[in-house]
Amino acid sequence: MPYHRPSRTRRIAKWAGLVACAVIVASWYVSTRWMIAYADESTALGGGIDRHALLFCHGLFTGLDGWHVESAHGRRDMFLLPWAGSDGSAQGLIIPLWMLFVGSAGGTAWLWWRDRRPPPGDCQACGYDLTGNTSGVCPECGEAT
Ligand SMILES: [Zn+2]
Structure with missing residues (x-):
């Protein structure tokens, strides 16, 4: 979401x-x-x-x-x-x-x-699950993690 x-x-x-x-x-x-x-x-x-x-x-x-x-x-x-x-x-x-x-x-x-915040480990901007993400950039919305 x-x-x-x-x-x-x-x-x-x-x-x-x-x-x-x-x-x-x-x-x-x-x-x-x-x-x-x-x-x-x-x-x-x-x-x-x-x-x-x-x-x-x-x-x-x-x-x-x-x-x-x-x-x-x-x-x-x-x-x-x-x-x-x-x-x-x-x-x-x-x-x-x-x-x-x-x-x-x-x-x-x-x-x-x-309005609850996404849990840590998810993108704080869009809520995308960043588990295993190493690029430091959310692939969903492009926000730096
Ligand atoms: Zn994102």
Whole structure:
């Protein structure tokens, strides 16, 4: 497989992926202890973390405006669920944090794996196997070894 130096964008994406994973793990931990949500009274839109999940909703936090923190003690886990209140007044989406973690960890691991350096003994420019090479020049790409 040819090796290319990672672009600046890809380097940023790799580190952003790691940060995202760390943020998700931290949110997961926090959500086992507290529900943290933000609600906007004028639009009735809200969102936050609660019981191992990320949630977005419309009309759930009626009468609440701004940040809202509540103990998560005794609450049950939430599952992936687009939901709507029986009268249609409240609706939202619940996304378990483990799903977000699997998604970002998988993507991040793939980015890091793809940019791994060729092992010593392979051409550092193109990844060609230089075992037994005595010329000091990669026959594949012409790079000095
Ligand atoms: Zn080469």
